Amino acid sequence: MVELKTYTREEVSRHAAEEDIWIIIDTDVYNMSVFIDMHPGGAFPILEYAGKDATEAFYGLHRQEVLLKYKRYKIGTLADETPQIKIRQHGDNSTVPYAEMSAFMGYKSPYYNDSHFRYQAALRKICDELKAEAQECDSAGDRPSDEFVKKLAAHHLLAAHVGPGPWLHGLMLPGNVPGTEFDYFHDMITHQEFARWGAPGLVAGITGGMTISLPTVLNYGKPELKAELVPLLLSGEKRMSLAITEPYTGSDVASIRTVAKKVEGGYVVNGVKKWITTGRFAHYFATAVRTEKGISMLLIERQEGVETKPIKTSYSQSAGTAYVTFENVFVPDANLLGIEHQGFRVVLSNFNHERFMLIAQPVAVSRNAVEECFKWAMQRKVFGKPLIDQPVIRNKLAKMIAGVESCQTWTENIAYQMNHMKYAEQADKLAGPIALLKFHATRMMHDVSDEACQIFGGRALTKTGMGKYIEDLQRTYKFNAILGGSEEIMADLGVRQAMKKFPADARL
Ligand SMILES: Cc1cc2nc3c(=O)[nH]c(=O)nc-3n(C[C@H](O)[C@H](O)[C@H](O)COP(=O)(O)OP(=O)(O)OC[C@H]3O[C@@H](n4cnc5c(N)ncnc54)[C@H](O)[C@@H]3O)c2cc1C
Ligand code: HEM
Missing domain, CATH: 2.40.110.10 (Butyryl-CoA Dehydrogenase, subunit A, domain 2)
Incomplete structure (x- = not known):
């Protein structure tokens, strides 16, 4: 391991030859002498910045995570200079406007209590720590390994995917949340945090077992069947x-x-x-x-x-x-x-809850796209100025933000109703609104995906690098519009449910 030292800008500038090449990114100094021949962008762009500050050029072309992956080339920092760029650490919430739910960005909310904040903070950290493994598994198309599934089970996150209920009682969930306190806001947070992985296939592999199928056994299985199966499924031993x-x-x-x-x-x-x-x-x-x-x-x-x-x-x-x-x-x-x-x-019994998950996910994925696009538009320079200086780009962001925030707010309203209604009342009153919100959320995701693609340009079609989350969104956003009831069926169900409650005496 290299011992990190401090340097002056003048010292760095003396390392500007091909075989001895240092560069500065923010206040960190990197020795590129060995890496230059392996650099995926080729030697030429790095040579241009030999001995110089490459911060702006670097952030126009790379994600921050590149620096973490190649931290072995960092040799030190600039003396007496304060970093201008925050390197995101595992567990960090974003400070970019609209990148988190408003209640988690300092706005008031009637819905969240301390246990929701604790749960989100702990879950963000767990998901961040597992993210690289999750993305690797998802891109390889592998079956989620037993070890990986058991890591989730160890935090009771397989059980959390089933949603609130007696199966959580006696368990302590992340953030020291007792299973008895776990409600539909914790449930929404679960699906939103996992959706941020950018590994939708893998997430479906987990939720397919827990959120959409296990409830059939929990709610309708004979006691002996439940006693035999449920521990095996919640521990990840069986799927x-x-x-x-x-x-x-x-x-x-x-x-x-x-x-x-x-x-x-x-x-x-x-x-x-x-x-x-x-x-x-x-x-x-x-x-x-x-x-x-x-x-x-x-x-x-x-x-x-x-x-x-x-x-x-x-x-x-x-x-x-x-x-x-x-x-x-x-x-x-x-x-x-x-x-x-x-x-x-x-x-039919689990449809409302399955659809609640299929709503929470697109809202989170779309919110992630807002953050990606906002950052990209601020740091990408086109025609000599940041992309964000173009009114057309600001208009696209406005549409994306408005779509995400309206869906989030409606989702919170539904979560609140679910928390305060018994099953029968939920079945009677919520099937319609949930169907309409699912329809609305997946239409919103369609628009967000389209706008995000235009903001990112070619990188939105590239599986690695700056636009990788937008490429993933483009390729996969249709799933939630089909699964668990397609958009057309949801829209129709929503209106038909409202027609049933249409008062016989209402006239224009
Ligand atoms: C990746 C993936 C995973 C899935 N996982 C599961 C799973 O785990 N378990 C499971 O049981 N199923 C699963 N499904 C099936 C999924 O629920 C169905 O695809 C979905 O219900 C739609 O059925 P369909 O594809 O047969 O479309 P169809 O029913 O053939 O409909 C075709 C199109 O016509 C539209 N349409 C149909 N009827 C109407 C109407 N009355 N008015 C207007 N438009 C209409 C639909 O919206 C749809 O777009 C999965 C599907 C996919 C693609
Ligand atoms: C610590 C320093 C650097 C590291 C670790 C690094 C690493 C990488 C990696 C991993 C990629 C591939 C990204 C992808 O998946 O698309 C890449 C691409 C690239 N890098 Fe670097 N790089 C560094 C510095 C620089 C600098 C200073 C420049 C100069 C501007 C530069 C220019 C490029 C270019 C032009 C590409 C191709 C980008 C594209 O295809 O869009 N790199 N770099």
Whole structure:
């Protein structure tokens, strides 16, 4: 390890030859003599700054994280000079306007208490520490490793993904938040912090098991089944997925064709399921099947006759998206979830919460895009001045900020309602607003993605470097507009729910 020293600008300027080349970035001094031949941008641009201050040129072309990755080339700092640029540390909240929820930037809010602030601070740090591993897994398309999943389980973050409920009681969540205090604001924070990883495939691989499928067992499984499975799933030892959609039918859930024939002691299942998140590596499948008098839900264990094949999508294979076939699979009566022929209720029961997650994520990803674009527009120089000096660019940022803030505020309103309503009231009053907000949030994300792409230019289409989060957003933003109820279905459901409550005596 190099011993860091202090230098004067004059001393640095004496190291300006190709074989002995130092540069200054902010108040740090880097020795580029060895790195120059390996520099991805080539030797020429560095030579131009030999012995000089390269701060502005550097930040026009690199993300800050490059400096952390290559910190081994730092040899010291400038004597008696104060750094002008803050290097973000793990756990730091941003100070860029609109880069965090307003309550977390010093604005007043009726919603958040000390435990929300503690939870967010602790979770930001945990997620930052795991971010590099998460991004690596996501770009490689790997199955999230057992070690990685167990790290999340150790902080009870698999359980947190299920949302508030008795499964959290007795647990201490990050920020010393007792599971009994965990509410829908903590829940929203969970999904937003994980969404900031910029690894949407990997996140889906985790939430597919926890947020959308485990509730079927927790809420409708027989006590013995729960006692056996839940500890295995919450500790990350086993994984599960929700298998409803088929090649023949998606939005129209009632038309599924997978059949479960009643036999002595159980059912024999035949059929196919498509796009099953986590399916590639799931041990269990909460599966919607057609039984004699309706739809039923069965918990099917991976066994002979169950086959999963990966489906390549525009996000990472870490999501485990799979085509699942069941061929003469025996499922014991003990694995029936809920009441026979009334499985539709099980299917519908978790939709509000699943959609709440699918709203929180785009708001966070879009907010991240606001921060990326704001920073980029301030530091990128075009036609001799920062991009932000162009009114057209400021207008794009304005649209992005307004979209994010309006969706965030509505999400907080919904979280508040969920905290104060029992399940039946939520089902009655919130299905419509949640559907409309999901529709609104994914439309907002569409606009944010488009504007962010134009602000970043070519870098928005480049998988590494300055625009990598915007490239990821461009490629993956459509997922939340389709999963868990597509935009068209959400908009329609929202208005139909409102029509049901339309007063018979109302006239213009
Ligand atoms: C990556 C990925 C992961 C998924 N994970 C899971 C999972 O884990 N488990 C699971 O069960 N399913 C999963 N799904 C399936 C997902 O829920 C469905 O794709 C979704 O419900 C839409 O169904 P569909 O794709 O068959 O579209 P279709 O139902 O065929 O609809 C096609 C298009 O027509 C529109 N449309 C349909 N009906 C109407 C209407 N009445 N009015 C106006 N427009 C309409 C829809 O909005 C859609 O855009 C996943 C899908 C994807 C792509
Ligand atoms: C500590 C010093 C530096 C390090 C560690 C470093 C590292 C890197 C890395 C990792 C990349 C690839 C980024 C990507 O994924 O797109 C890169 C690209 C580049 N670097 Fe550097 N660099 C340094 C200093 C400089 C300096 C001083 C200049 C001079 C202006 C420079 C000019 C460039 C250019 C032109 C590119 C290509 C950018 C693009 O394709 O958009 N680098 N550098």
